[in-house]
Amino acid sequence: MSMKAVLCKQFGPPEALVIEELPSPHPGAGEVVVSVKAASVNFPDVLIIQNKYQFKPPLPFSPGSELSGVVKEVGKGVKGFKTGDRVMAFTTYGAFAEEVKTEASRLLPIPKGMSYESAAAFVLTYGTSDHALRDRAALRAGETLLVLGAAGGVGIAAVEIGKALGARVIACASSEEKLSVCREHGADATIDYVHQDLRERIKALTEGRGVDVVYDAVGGPYSEPAFRSIAWRGRLLVVGFAAGDIPRLPLNLALLKGAAIVGVFWGDFARREPGQFAESIQQLSRWYGEGKLRPHVSRVFPLEEAAEALKLMAARKVKGKVVLQVGRA
DSSP, X not given: OEEXXXXXXXXXXXXXXXXXXXXXXXXXXXXXXXXXXXXXXXXXXXXXXTTOSSSOOOSSBOOOOEEEEEXXXXXXXXXXXXXXXXXXXXXXXXXXXXXXXXXXXXXXXXXTTOOHHHHHTTHHHHHHHHXXXXXXXXXXXXXXXXXXXTTBHHHHHHHHHHHHTTOEEEEEESSHHHHHHHHHTTOSEEEETTTSOXXXXXXXXXXXXXXXXXXXXXXXXXXXXXXXXXXXXXXXXXXXXXXXXXXXXXXXXXXXXTOXXXXXXXXXXXXXXXXXXXXHHHHHHHHHHTTOOOOOEEEEEEGGGHHHHHXXXXXXXXXXXXXXXXXXX
């Protein structure tokens, strides 16, 4: 038996990826093979094929860290999953393929009523934002949350989770088109940080008080003005650097505001703290069941067009999530 997979055989741009037939994988002890229905595209996928990500798999490999599908085969000692189960998984790499072998510990059941496309777009973005906002920032009802890059996958998740926690949410993005998506997902106010002065708008929207929590998955030129606009005892969440540049913040700002700069590394959180990770996923599944979380899949590509999907992500033109349809969803 064979299956198709997108392969990175040499580091480089998305155009360097190839599609090849490979032998179907078989699970070892504690492993599961999943017939993939959908796989989502995340910003780390753009970095990993260029050898710019903190995790560096050996060549050749399939990119793609997030998938949904059906359990095809289970290995020895696997409990809790059986052939035919609908599952979603976070795999770091390997998801852009018709079949994926992974540790059973990486699988999660798909919540009732969730499509394969939504399931492939759920775990990483909502998991990251829940860990950031509830665990790392301890965001409380009545506080004000500022989300940078709010129209992206983790950004929309942060907007929705902020609202579910009872916060006032200010969404920031680079165009009116992106901001309208943020409003659809519950943002109370918006800032176009390309055409508006970020600090002036924050001042106006908070009557000079500032924001309690900044969710920053963008970095670059926006982190410092956002941190300068933070309220007393505010928290700056360092989630990622989609703008490319890692900012260097003057630490006296943290002192003057009694503020915290808090790192968010969801992948290691999931690995190091499985109990808290399981609680986070359970909470997210409850919120999904209550209709508070709605994954925003803006485009669906066939597996053969993975390079096009990655180019779109690299150009930062994605609103919400882009998904590859692999099997018939």
